[in-house]
Amino acid sequence: MNEFKKEIQTKTNDIIDSGLGFVFSFGFFFVIFFIGTIFSVLGQ
Helix, strand or coil, rough: HHHHHHHHCCCCCHHHHHHHHHHHHHHHHHHHHHHHHHHHHHHH
């Protein structure tokens, strides 16, 4: 058996972790885009 499978650090599902990573990264880039849009509108 693989030695990394013997000592599992977390027993959570990887799909949940991947989904949370996607949601947080999407939210971060959305905030950056939103701030840029606000500066673009105010600069006109």
